Amino acid sequence: MKITDAKVFVGGPGKNYVTLKIYTDAGVYGLGDATLNNRETLPAKYLEDYLIPVLVGRDPRNSEDIWQFFYRGAYFRRGPIAMAAFGAIDTALWDIKAKLAGMPLYQLFGGKSRSGAMVYAHATGADLDTLVESIAAHVEQGYKAVRVQCGIPGMPVSSYGVADKREDSKHYITDFGGIQPKIEIWDTERYLRYMPDALTAVREHFGPDLKLLHDVHHRLLPREAAQFAKTVEPIGLYWLEDPTPAEDQSALRYLRQHSTVPVAIGEVFNSVWDCKQLIEEELIDFIRVAVTYAGGITQVKRIVDLAGLHHVRTGFHGAPSHSPISMAAQAHLNVWAPNFGIQEYLVLGTPECDALFPSDHTLENGMFLVSDEPGLGVDFDEKQAQRYQYAAGSHPVVRLQDGTLWNY
Numbered sequence: 001m002k003i004t005d006a007k008v009f010v011g012g013p014g015k016n017y018v019t020l021k022i023y024t025d026a027g028v029y030g031l032g033d034a035t036l037n038n039r040e041t042l043p044a045k046y047l048e049d050y051l052i053p054v055l056v057g058r059d060p061r062n063s064e065d066i067w068q069f070f071y072r073g074a075y076f077r078r079g080p081i082a083m084a085a086f087g088a089i090d091t092a093l094w095d096i097k098a099k100l101a102g103m104p105l106y107q108l109f110g111g112k113s114r115s116g117a118m119v120y121a122h123a124t125g126a127d128l129d130t131l132v133e134s135i136a137a138h139v140e141q142g143y144k145a146v147r148v149q150c151g152i153p154g155m156p157v158s159s160y161g162v163a164d165k166r167e168d169s170k171h172y173i174t175d176f177g178g179i180q181p182k183i184e185i186w187d188t189e190r191y192l193r194y195m196p197d198a199l200t201a202v203r204e205h206f207g208p209d210l211k212l213l214h215d216v217h218h219r220l221l222p223r224e225a226a227q228f229a230k231t232v233e234p235i236g237l238y239w240l241e242d243p244t245p246a247e248d249q250s251a252l253r254y255l256r257q258h259s260t261v262p263v264a265i266g267e268v269f270n271s272v273w274d275c276k277q278l279i280e281e282e283l284i285d286f287i288r289v290a291v292t293y294a295g296g297i298t299q300v301k302r303i304v305d306l307a308g309l310h311h312v313r314t315g316f317h318g319a320p321s322h323s324p325i326s327m328a329a330q331a332h333l334n335v336w337a338p339n340f341g342i343q344e345y346l347v348l349g350t351p352e353c354d355a356l357f358p359s360d361h362t363l364e365n366g367m368f369l370v371s372d373e374p375g376l377g378v379d380f381d382e383k384q385a386q387r388y389q390y391a392a393g394s395h396p397v398v399r400l401q402d403g404t405l406w407n408y
C-alpha cells in the first residue's frame with residue numbers, strides 16, 4: 001500500500017485552517033490539521049516543500065517510522081512549525097489506519113473508558129456583571145465547567161481573554177486586520193488586587209458545583225504567581241492555567257510549595273521533552289498540549305502515558321484556532337485516556353464550518369460525544385474549501401504602561 005499524493009489547504013470560515021489530505025492507492029484518504037495560529041502559512045510551506053515530496057510512495061500504515069523519519073531526519077529538532085507539520089501527517093496516517101481497520105480511532109488506543117468527555121467553554125466579560133451573564137448563558141446550555149476571564153477596572157486596554165462585546169467571544173484571539181499586532185497594556189498590581197475578588201464573587205454567585213477555570217496567560221512572575229495561587233485557594237478553582245511563562249519550569253516549584261491550587265500548563269509545548277520536568281517533578285496537575293502543535297497523535301499519546309504515571313490528567317488545548325480535525329483526534333484520545341481530565345472546547349459549529357468539515361461528533365450538555373464512524377469521524381469538503389483563502393491575522397503584543405514588552 002502506498003501514499004499517492006497529499007495536498008494542503010489553507011483557509012476557512014473566519015480562520016486560517018491548515019488542512020492536510022493524504023491520498024493512498026487503496027482509495028482511503030486521511031486528514032490532518034497543522035493550524036499554527038497566526039503563523040499558518042509556515043507549516044503549510046514546510047509540508048509542501050519538504051515533507052510531501054518525501055512522503056509520496058511510502059506505506060501509510062507505518063506511521064511510527066514516518067514520524068521518526070521526519071523528526072530525526074530534520075536534524076534541527078522540535079519547534080512549533082515542524083511539529084505542527086509532522087503532527088498533521090501523523091493524524092492523517094492514524095485516520096487512514098482506523099479507516100482500514102473499519103473502526104473509530106479510539107478503538108486502536110484501547111477502546112472507550114467513558115461515554116463522553118467533559119468540556120469547558122470560555123466565559124468572558126469586559127466587567128464582572130457581563131462575565132456573570134456570560135457564565136449564566138453557558139450554564140443554561142448545560143456546561144459543567146467554564147473558564148472565566150474578566151476586564152480589570154483601570155486597565156487601559158482590555159486584557160487577555162476579554163471580549164469587548166459578547167458576540168466577539170469566539171474570535172477575540174486573532175485580529176484579522178493584518179499582521180501588525182494590536183498592543184495590549186498589562187498591569188500586574190491591578191490584576192493581583194482585582195482578580196481574586198472577582199473570582200470570589202463568581203464562586204458566590206454560582207455556588208460550589210460549577211467548575212471554574214482561570215487563565216493567567218503567562219503574565220506573572222513566580223513569586224506573584226505563588227501569592228495569587230495562595231489567595232485564590234479558598235475559591236476552589238478547577239485549575240489555574242499558565243500562571244508564569246513556563247520556559248523556566250523550576251519556577252513552578254515556588255508556586256507548588258505555597259499552594260494546592262491545581263495547575264494546568266502546556267498549550268505552547270510541542271514535544272514530550274517540554275513536558276518531562278513538569279510531569280516528572282509533579283509540578284502540574286493538568287497537561288495542556290494539543291495534537292495540532294505537539295507532533296500529532298503519536299507524540300501526544302506518549303505524553304498522556306507519561307502524565308498518567310505522575311497523577312497528571314489531560315486538559316488538551318482547544319482554542320478556536322484548532323480545526324475540527326485535531327479536535328476530533330483529541331476527542332478519540334479523551335474518550336480513551338485513563339487519565340483524562342477535561343477538554344477545552346469552543347463550539348465552532350457555524351453552518352459554514354460544518355459544511356467544510358462534516359462530522360457527527362456532538363456536544364450535549366457540556367459533554368463531547370465521539371463519533372463511531374471509522375477513522376477520525378470528520379471529513380473535509382474540497383469544494384467548500386475553494387470558497388476560502390488565507391487572511392493575515394495577528395495575536396496582540398503586550399506592554400507594561402511604561403512601554404516595557406511583556407508576555408502575551
Ligand code: GCO
Binds near residue numbers: 037215217319321
Ligand atoms: C487558551 C489559550 C488561547 C491562546 C491561543 C493563542 O487557553 O485557550 O490561552 O486562548 O491564547 O490559542 O493562539
Ligand code: MG
Binds near residue numbers: 215217242267
Ligand atoms: Mg491558555
